[in-house]
Amino acid sequence: MAKLSPSLLSANFAELKSEIEKLEKGGADYLHLDVMDGNYVPNISFGTPIIKSIKKITTLPLDVHLMIDKPERYIKDFVDAGADIITVHGEATIHLHRVIQLIKSFGVKAGVSLNPSTNLNSLEYVIDDLDLILIMSVNPGFGGQSFIPAIKNKIKLTRELIDEKSLNIILEVDGGVKLDNVKEIVDLGADLIVVGSDIFKDSNLELRTSQFKTIISN
Ligand SMILES: O=C(CO)[C@@H](O)[C@H](O)COP(=O)(O)O
Numbered sequence: 318m319a320k321l322s323p324s325l326l327s328a329n330f331a332e333l334k335s336e337i338e339k340l341e342k343g344g345a346d347y348l349h350l351d352v353m354d355g356n357y358v359p360n361i362s363f364g365t366p367i368i369k370s371i372k373k374i375t376t377l378p379l380d381v382h383l384m385i386d387k388p389e390r391y392i393k394d395f396v397d398a399g400a401d402i403i404t405v406h407g408e409a410t411i412h413l414h415r416v417i418q419l420i421k422s423f424g425v426k427a428g429v430s431l432n433p434s435t436n437l438n439s440l441e442y443v444i445d446d447l448d449l450i451l452i453m454s455v456n457p458g459f460g461g462q463s464f465i466p467a468i469k470n471k472i473k474l475t476r477e478l479i480d481e482k483s484l485n486i487i488l489e490v491d492g493g494v495k496l497d498n499v500k501e502i503v504d505l506g507a508d509l510i511v512v513g514s515d516i517f518k519d520s521n522l523e524l525r526t527s528q529f530k531t532i533i534s535n
């Protein structure tokens with residue numbers, strides 16, 4: 318059964334506490350936190366102070382997606398802020414293997430994210446160490462973009478690879494997921510679904526979250 322990780326990037330930050338309560342009531346399994354540095358991606362979002370505050374008001378696991386250059390500089394800070402999963406981009410560091418080991422040394426789950434143009438083969442020598450693979454189905458940096466259809470095949474291939482090697486890896490899909498395509502994405506083999514704009518565009522956040530949950534749980 319797939320799980321749901323709403324992305325707070327599209328939330329109303331002035332109402333964060335009540336927004337998170339509504340996501341929880343609607344059945345969210347994780348909270349997806351998009352950290353952007355204005356360098357690795359063109360946008361700037363938020364960092365550890367916000368994550369630390371969120372940690373105090375929820376028991377949901379924090380799924381932290383780092384879109385920052387040289388993430389090794391800040392892994393400990395994100396662990397201290399309360400991250401349960403930390404996902405980095407391979408292109409953002411020279412020493413991906415070392416960063417994965419660093420994340421795991423803190424007892425936190427380690428993920429690697431693949432940009433739409435990044436080949437699955439780039440994970441060949443680190444895949445055995447991973448807890449999560451995040452397939453980007455839009456180019457990272459912004460919420461509200463459209464799902465790139467070519468990524469469906471990458472999701473399918475990644476599922477096959479994980480199963481073939483009998484690995485215990487969560488397959489997360491992030492970007493352009495909506496009520497009308499989420500079922501297809503789950504059927505391709507995704508375990509963890511990120512949804513940002515298509516949850517927060519609805520004034521009834523709790524209901525919208527539960528609608529996604531119903532679809533991905535069936
Ligand atoms: O990492 C990212 C964007 O870089 C995502 O997590 C988005 O925040 C998802 O938003 P939607 O595409 O669902 O609006």
Ligand SMILES: [Fe+2]
Binds near residue numbers: 382491
């Ligand atoms: Fe993300």
